[in-house]
Amino acid sequence: MKRQLDLFLTLLVLILIWQLSAWLVNRPILPAPLTVWIAFLREARDDLPAHFAASLWRVLASTALAIATAAPAGLILGQSKRLNSLFSPLIYLLYPIPKVVFVPLVLLFLGLGDAPKILIIYLILFFQILVLVRDQAAALRPELLLSVRSLGAGRRALFRFVYLPASLPAILTALRQSVGTAVAVLYVAELYATQRGLGYYIYINGSTFFDYPAMYVGILAMSLLGVGLYSGVDYLEKRLCKWK
Numbered sequence: 409m410k411r412q413l414d415l416f417l418t419l420l421v422l423i424l425i426w427q428l429s430a431w432l433v434n435r436p437i438l439p440a441p442l443t444v445w446i447a448f449l450r451e452a453r454d455d456l457p458a459h460f461a462a463s464l465w466r467v468l469a470s471t472a473l474a475i476a477t478a479a480p481a482g483l484i485l486g487q488s489k490r491l492n493s494l495f496s497p498l499i500y501l502l503y504p505i506p507k508v509v510f511v512p513l514v515l516l517f518l519g520l521g522d523a524p525k526i527l528i529i530y531l532i533l534f535f536q537i538l539v540l541v542r543d544q545a546a547a548l549r550p551e552l553l554l555s556v557r558s559l560g561a562g563r564r565a566l567f568r569f570v571y572l573p574a575s576l577p578a579i580l581t582a583l584r585q586s587v588g589t590a591v592a593v594l595y596v597a598e599l600y601a602t603q604r605g606l607g608y609y610i611y612i613n614g615s616t617f618f619d620y621p622a623m624y625v626g627i628l629a630m631s632l633l634g635v636g637l638y639s640g641v642d643y644l645e646k647r648l649c650k651w652k
Contacts, residue, residue, distance in 0.1 A: 439621045447621035448628060455609075460629050462522075462604035463594055467637060470526045470590070471583065474533035479579055482538045483571045486545020503539060507531045508593050515600055525597040525605070529590045536582040544578035545571050580645045584638060591634040606630045 423441050430440040439447075448456075485492045511528055518524040548570065598607025606626050614623035 436620050439624060443621050444624045444628065448625045451622055451625045456625065456629060459604060459606050459609040459626070460633065462602075463598065463606045463630070463633060466522055466525045466597075466605070467529060467590060467594060467633070469522070470529035471533060473526070474530050474537055475579060475583075478534045478537035479541050479572075479575065482541025482578075483545050483567060483575060485538075485542040486548075486575075487567075487571065492542065492546070499535070499539065503535045508596055511593075511597055511600070520601045524601070525594065528593055528597050532590055532593060533583070533586050536586045537579055540578040540582045541575045544575045548574055577645070577649050580641055580649070583641045587634055587637045587641065591630060591637070595630065606633065 426441050430438050485495060507528060510531065511524075514524040514527055518527065594605070595607040595610070598605035599611050602608050606629055610623055610626035610630070613619045613626060
C-alpha cells in the first residue's frame with residue numbers, strides 16, 4: 409500500500425511540475441497535461457493502439473528470442489571454464505559497444521519490416537542476459553553441485569534443477585536493467601523504414617504534422633510501455649523466484 413501511495417504522490421508531483429512548466433513556457437510545443445490527456449482519449453480511439461501494439465510486439469519478440477538464446481549460452485559458459493575462456497574476449501569486445509550504432513547497418517541488411525527493429529533490441533538484451541547468467545552460473549557453490557551429483561544427477565539434471573533456477577534472478581535482473589535501453593533504442597529504430605510503432609508516431613506528429621499534443625501522447629504511451637514491461641518483470645520475479 410505504501411508503494412502505491414508513493415507512486416501516486418510522485419505522479420502527482422510530476423504532473424504539477426509539468427503544468428507549471430507549461431504555464432511558464434506558454435508555447436504550443438509544451439501543452440498542459442489536461443490538453444495532452446484530452447488528446448490521449450482522442451488518439452486512443454484512432455490509430456494509437458495499432459502503433460502501441462506494433463512496438464509491444466517488437467519488444468516482446470526480441471525479449472523472448474534473447475532469453476531463448478542468451479540464457480542457455482550463459483549457463484553453458486558458466487559451467488565450462490574452457491568455453492568461457494575461449495569466448496570471453498569476444499564478449500568483452502562486443503558487450504560495451506552501444507548497439508544503437510548498428511541501426512543503419514541492420515536496416516541496410518534486413519530492409520523494411522519488423523526484423524531489423526527486433527534484432528537491434530535483441531542484441532541489447534542478449535549480451536545483458538548472457539553476461540549476468542554466465543556469472544551467476546559460475547558463482548554457484550561447489551558443495552551445492554557436489555551434493556546434487558551425489559544423488560546421481562547428470563549434466564542435464566544439473567542444468568534443469570540447479571543452474572537454471574539459480575540463474576533465473578540474473579535473467580530477470582538483466583531484463584529489468586535493459587527495459588529502459590530497449591525502449592529508447594526501439595524509438596530510434598522506429599524512425600526508419602516503418603509506418604507503425606510509437607517511435608514513428610512521435611516523430612510524424614512532432615516533426616511533420618506539428619501536432620504537439622499528439623506527440624506527447626506518443627511519449628506518454630512509450631513511457632507506459634516501459635513502465636508496463638518493468639512491472640511485468642517484477643511480477644515474474646515474484647512468481648518465479650519466491651525464495652528471494
